[in-house]
Amino acid sequence: MAKKSSKKKVSPKVEEAHVLPLSVKKILANVRPTPMIENGLSNEDKIEKITEKFTEILEVLGLDLKDDSLIDTPKRIAKMYVNEVFGGLDPHKFPKMTVIENTMKYDQMIVIQAIECLSFCEHHFLPIDGVATVAYIPNKKVIGLSKINRIVQYFSRRPQVQERLTKQIADCLQYVLETDHVAVHINAKHYCVMMRGIEDTHSTTATSDLRGHFKTLPETREEFLHHCRLK
Template sequence: MAKAPKKTTKKTTLKTSKKQSIEPGVHAHETAVLVKQILDNVRPTPMIHNGLSNEEKIEKITEKFTEIMEVLGLDLTDDSLGDTPRRVAKMYVNEVFAGLDAKKFPKMTVIENKMNYDQMIVVQSISCLSFCEHHFLPIDGFATVAYIPNQKVIGLSKINRIVQYFARRPQVQERLTKQIADCLQYILGTEHVAVHINAKHYCVVMRGIEDTGSTTSTADLRGHFKSRQETREEFLQQIKTK
């Protein structure tokens, strides 16, 4: 009687290779699978999948925003206002909320850590512009991101792109901080990751308390950044509050 073939377990982490690229348009299926693996390992933004294409979203938002402007009593026959609903719709779908679209996840390239680099790598003062999900007003600040490599290192600009991708969603700053850390920890295969964001919230500036001076700081420290005092202190010294 023939033996049944052994079952194999599919790994859910990115494979380590000399060079690994997530590049849309080259291997579309493989890229989609890799992006799904990454996003499955990042805590989610509350979303539903409604099956609408981007153009369908633009059309529906245009209709709804037209209604909002009419309710506000704005004259859409005026040449300054007539195209505003569609401008807003295109801005939401293609720009400020582009991070809701997995297809717009940025190209990622990691390389083997042949240098055996085992010290902190820090990228400071990363522009971080997002939208508060409670009032749909801007969150404007800067992120500092650091990691200690294991087997892989990442191109420095890719860290900026990760920050920008997750910022381009309706957000709360606490979730945004965690999503950036989740993504880097998974891509790089290291637990030693730290993220700090300092930002001004325009829902505080323009409404409610109307405080123009205050900012909010959040941090997620993992691995040595959390457990080793000297590593924690070194990272905190790198933070530049804007």
């Protein structure tokens, strides 16, 4: 008598939920990549493996994981990494993009200031804490304002270098909005500078990606940089 297969059947709805929408695939294909490999692990697998590895790390550091304050720390770190601070590595978490036709023929600069920009330095896995200023000049489309904040948040939630993060945000907006006129500025403190090495707690790092009129027209460039300097 043939043995029954132990494989669980996956319902069509569950399978459908794990299929990445074509629109998201196209957007991410037009954004410069973060160095990644496909390891075939589900989020649950990642949490399990990171928990194991962090248990080893904390034991090597000499911490007592039987202490009631530390006993769940490896699992907490694993869940935080996978579900929160590195959620931008999961393409299924890419935010829904809402754009509308520019029927009002708006052709001036749109600027979003003081966007919270929290990331992790990929060299030391310490926080990058900054603010982003993002602007664009519409062509045929305009975007829901909160979507720009969500784009910044999505690409921030990866191990990053600030230069790549700046360009990923600009790449995404240029593709989604179908306009060449995009500008991104980030000013941030790096905890790898604050907590180790030089231990400088005051300096900040500024990066910009100016495209289209923001790069070629001095008055447009100056107007944008003026917005970046405003508190």
